[in-house]
Amino acid sequence: MIAAFLIFYITITLFAMVFLGIYGVATRSNLIKKIIMLNVMGDAINMLFILIGYRLVYPVFPPIYERHITFGEFLRRAVDPVPQALVLTAVVIGMAMNILLTTYAIQFYRLHGTVDARDMAEIMGGERE
Amino acid sequence: MKKDVFVALSLLTAFLFISYAVTVRDVLGIAENPLRPLGEFYLSHAFAHEGLTSHSPEVVTAIVWNYRGFDTLFETFVFFLAIMGALSVLRLTREQGMEVRALEAREPHRHMDTITRTTTKLVVVMIVSISASIALHGHLTPGGGFQAGSAMAVATLLLFAAFSKFTLERQGLTLRHTISAYALGLAIILATVIAPVLLYGGKVLEIDLLPGETGLFNLDVGEYTAVTFGFLTVFLALGVPEWIFKLVLRREVK
Known part of the structure; x- marks a missing residue:
């Protein structure tokens, strides 16, 4: 019961982090802050996936076969491997996207001396909001 | 300012709605935490059948490189595209590259104090050995x-951070070498991925045909090399001192 309550509590916190990330990306105009909030959002979503795959049994096993565990015991105790496989690649792709975004931000700063989205719009010939 | 309040309020409403759905209605199904049928299928089939085994007692690796191998293969290509995107933004022409190298050669070689450098040396050795063990035992642990x-x-x-980029480049870790390693x-x-087609007449990515764990081991080692040197390439390109890059680039803009 307490464990289920804790799981709900963590889930709601993670959702709060996701919405905080969306808010940050939508309202901040500094590109670096946008990237940071994007990371907060991505990590919260990844952790949510891992949490969905977790199981509330006491000795919980990783999804790896071992010789001294019977097969039925393994199925009763092992966590769900599917979300883990999903998050595994998502983390590295997130890091690669991060590098791409940071590179663009740094390069824009080197060329024009600003990372503010409003200034960027002005420099690119648009209208300042 | 008014827009910020509007965004915050609408996100708060969505958050409350989702909290209600997750806790009271349990839409994610996490209250009982049963094993989902898909997860059960993977857990029970990954290593069980002798003819269809994925050669990996670790079910996550079995999914990543065997059941959903194409997914991971194309993730590798997404990673490739991200690295190439970063490199194409940071590219320099031949003359600009020579100018940057000439300016870099005149930079003083700064590094941190002895304590930081010694600690970094120790920690780096540990991280490298740990990462090698993670990669080479990827199908077992x-x-x-x-x-x-x-x-x-x-x-x-x-x-x-502890030594400078120039120290590493003097030791032979230049952009050309890291791109080659990538x-x-x-x-x-x-x-x-192609080997099963050429050697055994199978299909692309049918790595069960290769003897034993060769397929999974090779893919893990390849991914290890690719990810390490992909990141390292971008770090080296980003590591050019700010004022040199500015000096070379601003001229191009004007």
Whole structure:
């Protein structure tokens, strides 16, 4: 019961982090802050996936076969491997996207001396909001 | 300002709605935490059938490189595109590259004090050995090429901070070498993916046909090399001192 309550509590916190990330990306105009909030959002979503795959049994096993565990015991105790496989690649792709975004931000700063989205719009010939 | 309040309020409403759905209605199904049918299928089939085994007692690696191998293969290509995007933004022409190198040669070689450098040396050795064990045992213990490559990238970042980029470049870790190593990693992956077609007449990525764990081991090693040197390439390109890059680039803009 307490464990289920804790799981709900963590889930709601993670959702709060996701919405905080969306808010940050939508309202901040500094590109670096946008990237940071994007990371907060991505990590919260990844952790949510891992949490969905977790199981509330006491000795919980990783999804790896071992010789001294019977097969039925393994199925009763092992966590769900599917979300883990999903998050595994998502983390590295997130890091690669991060590098791409940071590179663009740094390069824009080197060329024009600003990372503010409003200034960027002005420099690119648009209208300042 | 008014827009910020509007955004915050609408997100708060969505958050409350989702909280209600998750806790009271349990839409995610996490209250009982049963094993979902798909997870049960993977857990019970990954290593059980002798004819259809994925050669990996670790079910996550079995999913990543065997059941959903194409997914991971194309993730590798997404990673490739991200690295190439970053490099194409940071590219320089031949003359600009020579100018940057000439300016860099005149930079003083700064590094941190002895305590930091010694600690970094120790920690880097540990990180490298850990990442190698994560990569090479990826099909037996938790881990795999992706995670090991990320750990290794952290080790190189530590070296960048404690020593300078120039120290590493003097030791022979130049952009040309890291790009070649990245290409080598991708070549290992592609060779392993094509090998079942050429050697055994199977289909692409049918790595069960290769003897024993060769397929999974090769793919993990290839991914390890690719991720490590992909990150390292971008770090080296980003590591050019700010004022030199500005000096060369601003001239291009005008």
